[in-house]
Amino acid sequence: MSSLPPAIFLMGPTAAGKTDLAIELAKTLSCELISVDSALIYRGMDIGTAKPSAELLEAFPHRLIDIREPEDSYSAAEFRSDALAAMAEITARGRVPLLVGGTMLYYKALLEGLADMPAADPKVRAELEAWAAAEGLEALHRELQRADPESAARIHPNDPQRLVRALEVYRVSGRSMTAHRQQQGASTAEQLPYTVAQLAIAPAQRHVLHARIAERFQLMVEQGFVEEVEALRRRAGLHAGLPSMRAVGYRQVWDYLDGTLDRAEMVERGIIATRQLAKRQFTWLRGWPELHWLDSLASDNLPRALKYLNSVSILN
Structure with missing residues (x-):
């Protein structure tokens, strides 16, 4: 058995049900949640990112949510540093870090380290x-x-x-x-100092995910997504070229507010862009080693996940 402390990764495409399963695991296990999502880091971007509600975050805090303003940049290297610090704090309290989200580049940076690149100019x-x-x-x-x-x-x-x-x-x-x-290259010192169990969740049938994506985007619009972007546009220094505003959904609503898309086109393109994001996430995940898959539509994902975690000695 490894002497390294345990950690759990819960990955998957957008709209797959990662947060729901993470909450069920947090209710059952002695673990704390860390978000792995390049859009959830931004304050004021709540509806279009499907950010967990304030009530849910109060009951089950997620680290690395609402840590930047939309005008700010945030790199994979910064994520790695922040995530390692959060994991160390959680481990020091005798609990297990549970990282949940779909930004695959962040997971890769955390697992493998990053080459030393020139600073942004x-x-x-x-x-x-x-x-x-x-x-x-x-x-x-x-x-x-x-x-x-x-x-x-x-x-x-x-x-x-x-x-x-x-x-x-x-x-x-x-x-x-x-x-x-x-x-x-990634030196040995940069490798993640944890024994990691890697879970992924997604519907077994791709058309089910596509339907979920469409329903969720429509719901976001009904809940005030357009008004959220209108409020963001009034902020000084915020423009369409920033990483935050290039996030899926936000760029389409921005174009709608600019008058280059009508409302129906905005919704259609937002749904298409979200499907394309899910496709890219699946591409990452298909090549991911040591991944244990769960079907979003299964009724027994929690016991299946617990059985897997026990089999790899994460719960011991």
Whole structure:
């Protein structure tokens, strides 16, 4: 049996039921919750992120929710540092960290560590974002194919945040992101110092998830999603190019408020963008090692999860 302390990862695509299962586990086990979600970090972004209610968060606190303003940036490296600190505090109290969310890059950073990349350069980033606005993301992807073909193969041509970051690294340092990673790699010291049980939950049938996504987006709109984005737009310094406002759903509502989409188009595109997010999450998860899957529609997921955790000695 490993001498490392235990931790639990609960992963899955958006709208799969991760939070509900996490709460059931928290009721049953001596564990505390840590959010692994790049949108839930932002204050004031509640409806469009499907953030747990204030009442639920009071009863079952989640660390790393509401830790940044929407105007702020937040990197995978910052997440790793914050999550490790939270995990250490939880472990020191004799409890088990339960990390729940769907931002797969954050899980990867936590498990494997991160290569030492150049710091962000606001001037270079602004130049790249202006280039993307003028000529389209395809121009950035072609440039990345020339400068860093390995990263270009990994990064989708319609992923502005990762495209800009990869080109920013190249322009700031003169070396590709791939070269930085190859030079450093993830050292043994960076590996996660925990014995991790990895759970994933999703409906066995993809059409069920698609129906859930559509229903949830419609409900968000009914609950005031548009009004939430209207309030955000009134904040000084907040603009459509920020990572927070490029979050799924928010960019579509922003376009609607700009008048470039009508309401029906906004809803349709928001649902499509959420499905695309789920597809990317599934792509990550299909290649994830040592993953124990649960079906969202099963009635016995809690006992199944507990049986698995016991089998890998997390509950011992």
